[in-house]
Amino acid sequence: MGDEAAAPSTSHVLRRSIGTPTAVATSTGLAFAAIDFLGVVSVATYALGASAWLAILIGGLIVLLVSGIFSELNGLFPTAAGIRLYIGRAIGPRTSLAVGFTYMSTVILVIAADAFLIGAAIGHVLHEPPWLSYVWIVVLLAVAAGANLRGIRLAGWLQSIVTYTVLASTSVLSVIAIFHVGGSFKKPFGLFDHGSFSVVQAIAFSLFLYAAFEWVTTTAEEARRPQVITRALFIAPVLIWGAATLFSLALAHLVPPGLSHGSAYPQLLMGTATLGTVGELWMFAVTLLTALNTFNGGFLVASRFIYATARDGSLPRSFAKLNLQAVPWLAVVTLAGTSAVVAAVVFATHQWLLLVAVGATIEAAIYAVGSWCVLALRKKDLRERPFRLAAARPLATFGLVLFTFLALASGLSDPKNAHKLSLLPITVIAVIAVLSTGYVMLVMPKLQAQAAARAAIARPKRRPTRPDQDGTTSLVE
Amino acid sequence: MADWTELHEALADYTVSCNTNERLRKMQRDWTRLLHFECADNAVTFTMDVDHGEIVRVCEGHEGVPDIVVTTESEVFCDMFWGDLNPVQKYLRGEIKVKGTQEDVMRLDAISYVIWPDA
Numbered sequence: 001m002g003d004e005a006a007a008p009s010t011s012h013v014l015r016r017s018i019g020t021p022t023a024v025a026t027s028t029g030l031a032f033a034a035i036d037f038l039g040v041v042s043v044a045t046y047a048l049g050a051s052a053w054l055a056i057l058i059g060g061l062i063v064l065l066v067s068g069i070f071s072e073l074n075g076l077f078p079t080a081a082g083i084r085l086y087i088g089r090a091i092g093p094r095t096s097l098a099v100g101f102t103y104m105s106t107v108i109l110v111i112a113a114d115a116f117l118i119g120a121a122i123g124h125v126l127h128e129p130p131w132l133s134y135v136w137i138v139v140l141l142a143v144a145a146g147a148n149l150r151g152i153r154l155a156g157w158l159q160s161i162v163t164y165t166v167l168a169s170t171s172v173l174s175v176i177a178i179f180h181v182g183g184s185f186k187k188p189f190g191l192f193d194h195g196s197f198s199v200v201q202a203i204a205f206s207l208f209l210y211a212a213f214e215w216v217t218t219t220a221e222e223a224r225r226p227q228v229i230t231r232a233l234f235i236a237p238v239l240i241w242g243a244a245t246l247f248s249l250a251l252a253h254l255v256p257p258g259l260s261h262g263s264a265y266p267q268l269l270m271g272t273a274t275l276g277t278v279g280e281l282w283m284f285a286v287t288l289l290t291a292l293n294t295f296n297g298g299f300l301v302a303s304r305f306i307y308a309t310a311r312d313g314s315l316p317r318s319f320a321k322l323n324l325q326a327v328p329w330l331a332v333v334t335l336a337g338t339s340a341v342v343a344a345v346v347f348a349t350h351q352w353l354l355l356v357a358v359g360a361t362i363e364a365a366i367y368a369v370g371s372w373c374v375l376a377l378r379k380k381d382l383r384e385r386p387f388r389l390a391a392a393r394p395l396a397t398f399g400l401v402l403f404t405f406l407a408l409a410s411g412l413s414d415p416k417n418a419h420k421l422s423l424l425p426i427t428v429i430a431v432i433a434v435l436s437t438g439y440v441m442l443v444m445p446k447l448q449a450q451a452a453a454r455a456a457i458a459r460p461k462r463r464p465t466r467p468d469q470d471g472t473t474s475l476v477e
Numbered sequence: 478m479a480d481w482t483e484l485h486e487a488l489a490d491y492t493v494s495c496n497t498n499e500r501l502r503k504m505q506r507d508w509t510r511l512l513h514f515e516c517a518d519n520a521v522t523f524t525m526d527v528d529h530g531e532i533v534r535v536c537e538g539h540e541g542v543p544d545i546v547v548t549t550e551s552e553v554f555c556d557m558f559w560g561d562l563n564p565v566q567k568y569l570r571g572e573i574k575v576k577g578t579q580e581d582v583m584r585l586d587a588i589s590y591v592i593w594p595d596a
Contacts, residue, residue, distance in 0.1 A: 015511070015542045016578060080579050081569045151507075153580075222578045304583055311565035311590065326504045326587050455595055463487070463559035 017224040018156060020231045025160035027216035027236035029293040031209070032166060032243065034121075035113040035356065037267040037287075039208045040248045041260050042356045045418045046202035048194050049187030050252035053245045055199070059206030060241035063213075065399050067233040068389040069370045070214045074229050075386035076377065078220035081308070087369065090376035094440050097314055099369060100305070101436035102429075106362050107302040108335060110212070112342035113355045114294040115140050119343070120264040121287050125280065137343045144295035145336035148303070151325030154296045162292050167243045169286045170267075174243075177250035177274040185253060197409070198418065204410035207367075208360035209244045210237050214370075215301060226386040250274070264352050299332055306331035313451040314444050353415035357425035364407035365429075371399035479551040481521050481537055487558035488523070492532045494560070494592045501591045505530030508584055513543040516551035545577035545585065560593035 018026075043059075044052040077085040083103065087096035115137045123133035147153075154162070177183070192199055213236045216229060223229050247270070251260055254273035260266040267287060271279030307328035310319035323329040346352050374389060374396040389395060411426035479487075495501060505527070512525040524541070526534040549557075549572060556562040557573075564586050567573040575582050 013542060014546070014576060015544045077571065079568075079571065079574070080582065081571070084569055085571050218579065221576050221582065300579075304579055307583065308565055308569060308586075311563065311586065312569050313563075313566070320590065322504065322587055322591070324500075324504050326508075326584055461559070461561045462490075463556060463561050466483070 013224070014222065016222065018219065018222050018228065019224050020228050020235075022156050022160055023216055023219065023223060023228045023232035024235045024239070025163040026156075026219060026297075027213045027232045028167065028239050029159060029163035030215045030297055031211060031213040031236065031240055032163070032290065033110055033114050033212075033294045034117040034267075034287050034290045035110060035359070036209050036240075036244065036290075037247065038113075038117070038264070038352060039205060039356050039360075040244055040251060041263075041266050042205040042208070042353055042360075042415070043202050044248060044252065044257060045261060046194060046198040046205065046413075048190040048198075050185040050249060051188055051191040051193075052202065052206075052248040052252065054189065054191040055202035055206045056209060056241060056244050056248055058203050059209065060237055062203070062402065063207065063210045063237045064234065065395060066210075066214060066367050066370065067230075067237060068387075069367070069374050069396065069399060070217055071230040071233050071387040072374055072385055072389045072392070073370060073377075074217040074220055074233075075226055076381060076383065078217075078223075078226055078229070080218040080221060080304075082217055082220065086373045086377065089381060090373040091369075094444075097309070097444070098433070098437045098440045099366070100309070101439070102362065102433050103366060104302050104305055105432050105436075106212070106359055107298050108338050108342060109355050109359055110294060111141075111144075111298045111302075111335065112339040112346065113352065113359075114291055114298075115144075115339060116343040116346045116352060117264055118287055118291050119347075121268055121284055124265055124268060125284050134344065134347050137347065138340055140291065140295075141336045141340050141343070144291075144299060145332050148295075148299045148332050149323060149325065149327055149329055151327055153300060154292060159293060159296065162289050166286055166289050166293075167239055169282065169289075170243050171246050173271060173274060173279060173282055173286075174246035174250035177254050177270060178246070180254060180274055183253035183273075185249070188252075194418070200406065200409045201413050201418075204364060204406040204413075205356065205360050206244075207364055207406060208356055208410075210240055211359055211363040213237060213240065215297075218301060230387050299335060302335050303328050303331040306334070313448045314440075316447065317451070351415065354425060354428070357410055357413055357415045358428050361407050361411035361425055361429055364403045364410060368400050368403035368407060371396045371403060375400070478519050479516075479555045480519070481523070483555055484516075484521065484523065484551060484558070485535075485537075487555045488525075488535045491558040491560075492535060495532050495588060498592055501588060502530045504587065504591065505584065510544040510581060510584075511541050512585075513539050513546045514554065515546065515548040516554060517548055518550045518552075521551060545575065545581050547573065547575050547585070549573040557589065560589065564589050 043055050047055045073086045074082060084096045084100055087099055118140055119133040119137035122136045216232050220229050251266060251270050255269045260269060263269055267283040268280050271283035306319050309315045310317055319331050321330050374392055378392055412421050414420040414422035506529055508530050510527050514523050522539050523537050524539055525532060553567060557564050564573060
């Protein structure tokens with residue numbers, strides 16, 4: 001093929017490329033946040049007795065399908081802008097942007113949730129009045145935003161150490177709890193005892209435990225080889241599954257469901273029940289460590305997405321303004337402010353489990369979109385893929401139906417009452433989706449037209465003209 | 478299709494624009510990177526050495542182990558270095574391919590944005 005002869009080699013070795021262990025840590029760290037402890041409680045709400053582990057296992061097996069789907073898409077578009085490219089090619093550019101905005105809202109939800117949960121945990125450990133917890137939330141967000149604005153971020157190796165420490169610490173304390181004398185496992189296989197729809201809801205919520213692991217695809221450009229991301233996509237869910245399963249068993253063994261379900265810090269309750277104050281401080285330290293990854297990764301991913309979108313002319317130009325540390329400062333400040341407002345709403349309404357329901361629904365919906373993209377691109381884009389999902393048509397079709405169903409199951413759940421249905425989670429998502437779509441359809445075209453007009457008037461092309469082969473002179477296009 | 482002579486002319490202008498922009502130099506003061514560029518249409522390659530935000534060397538061919546590798550059509554490179562196009566728009570459409578950390582990708586675009594905010 002002629003193109004291949006002219007095309008340069010793509011097998012470059014970068015000075016700072018990442019290998020499989022770092023990519024696995026990135027994927028795991030993005031997914032395993034403090035809100036995952038609440039995620040386990042949400043699964044346990046629908047899985048009777050100690051059977052949440054079964055739902056987490058089934059969820060993990062389903063997530064391996066997600067790994068295959070995103071491995072194929074990432075292989076086709078190995079770039080941080082991948083989500084915009086594959087949704088854009090499969091469905092349309094405006095849809096890709098609307099989905100991107102909705103997707104990014106989960107980052108704000110996770111940052112807000114983590115700020116709230118850590119604030120609540122600090123308040124609990126220090127025995128402070130509830131209102132002081134919100135002060136801690138604001139302080140945490142301000143510190144995280146301030147560090148980001150100063151250009152301070154965790155080095156890759158430190159991020160890996162934090163992630164593996166969080167997983168190992170949670171697992172070790174959970175194993176101690178499981179073998180603790182005095183607890184009991186009630187109905188460890190009773191997953192189906194609540195009825196079949198509860199099983200579906202338990203599995204839908206278990207997907208939330210793995211949520212955001214696929215964001216590792218945004219680091220595809222720094223991976224040593226394309227296979228690094230694929231390996232991370234398949235290994236990280238196994239690590240998350242291990243830690244979440246052990247934690248769910250530990251919780252079921254030692255903490256009464258009534259106590260954990262109403263709590264914003266079930267991990268501290270598990271720690272206390274296992275080793276008293278030592279256990280509580282152990283899990284408190286783990287909670288603080290999860291924040292490092294959430295705030296570092298969350299602010300970074302979301303603010304750079306906002307920057308790129310603003311530079312593209314799809315958001316107001318002021319969001320692309322950089323400070324002297326080359327950080328898009330308005331994007332970071334807006335993220336921190338929005339997270340503080342969301343955390344305040346959660347603080348005032350005590351609706352922390354709603355965040356889990358909304359997050360689970362958005363993730364399942366994204367997985368359905370990913371399945372659709374695999375199906376569409378198998379027809380539209382015939383390029384060779386470094387990773388091909390086996391039996392892609394039946395599996396992606398199955399994924400599309402399954403994830404749509406799971407999105408509805410979690411979107412229609414009542415976060416506070418397992419026996420009732422509620423429109424609240426799906427309403428929140430509908431509002432986010434309508435705002436995103438409305439913006440993309442109505443506001444963005446005007447912004448882009450203004451930007452194009454401004455660019456045309458602002459200055460002429462700088463590139464000099466060159467003589468054409470026939471002796472005439474023309475502008476180089 | 479732009480050849481090395483034309484690319485070199487664009488790069489010379491780009492180097493002057495970068496190195497004389499005080500705000501950019503301050504912003505990139507902690508950015509020391511070796512960049513490789515590849516033209517996908519005519520296989521022309523070149524290397525750019527950035528030391529603490531200053532472009533200290535540009536040469537034809539590839540030298541050293543890069544921190545960043547940028548690949549696109551030679552015409553796109555020319556327009557980009559003359560400040561006549563917005564690199565992010567090309568990047569988001571998959572027309573410019575970059576290998577490197579996300580931070581470096583953003584820094585690379587920031588250079589164009591600071592020099593030519595209207596592009």
